[in-house]
Amino acid sequence: MNRRRNQLSQKRQYLWAKNLLSSWLFGLVLASTGHTQSISIEGLIKPQQHQRAETQQHVLKVAVHKSKALWQAATATQACYEYQPPVQHNLTRGFLEVMILCRALHTAGAEFKIEIVDTPSHARAIRMVESGAADILGETTWLRNANPNEVLISSAVIRLGKLEKGLYTKAEHPAQQQVQDAQSVQGLRGITVDFWKTDRKALEDITPLSYSAAAFDNLHNMLVAGRADFTLFKFPQSQDLSIDIHGQRYLPLKGVKVQLMGTRHFLIDKQHLQAELILQAINQGLEQLHQTMDVEDFIGSAPLWVRDWQVLNNAFTESSK
CATH class of the missing domain: 3.40.190.10 (Periplasmic binding protein-like II)
Structure with missing residues (x-):
């Protein structure tokens, strides 16, 4: 893992000059305006009244367990943030969580292009983000699975007691x-x-x-x-x-x-050149989404017709102590 990390670090140092100007402009505008409602992954914060700058859209490599085919089908004729799942379905939680990730970034005004990286398992997806082989874990994970030395951790996507x-x-x-x-x-x-x-x-x-x-x-x-x-x-x-x-x-x-006890989160590669900006955009978007929609219901973590069933364990009560 260290060898892979070193190789990726060298590549990122090479790309640093390309990103330096946009990152500098981000800091300059942030310091002068304090505006946080529209965040660009290039590092530019552009108020809505300003004309869009001609900048190259960044690609975010998003690791997800076996969801690439679903993503391609869902986004073939519409933007990912426009996607609505059918009323009845058996879609994977990972796929639906990537759609929430897309919505969060879009809601925050982030400019991006998501590239899905299929992984054979959830554990492998986490390791790819920790090693720098992927930029974001697109399916959420429990807080206990996140290594803060390697990744940045988003605010809760699935909140306490909701799964x-x-x-x-x-x-x-x-x-x-x-x-x-x-x-x-x-x-x-x-x-x-x-x-x-x-x-x-x-x-x-x-x-x-x-x-x-x-x-x-x-x-x-x-x-x-x-x-x-x-x-x-x-x-x-x-x-x-x-x-x-x-x-x-x-x-x-x-x-x-x-x-299930705990909260679930997106992870961002800590060594990504704009990791802090990506985290800020995701958290800002999630905060707004939780105010305007039922995120857990979209993901399908607790269907309405089972909500009166008996809970056999007391996970939520214990987590609240």
């Missing part, structure tokens, strides 16, 4: 025929991915029979083989709440859910 998951079993699992409560769930075997530490904590809170898998495919295989009964999945925006994975249909145990 909930269902207890999903195979559609044909016998537990689907029974009414579930906190006591009955303790007799079921739960499984999650080892790296998903917040999910692991929620799982351990609701059953003593909790297991972890090295990767998502391993988790799926154990459920299919009957070596575990349920896992925690994000609720899709569909009335039956079903999820299909490699031909296997999963359903949530009706009436029960968990609440």
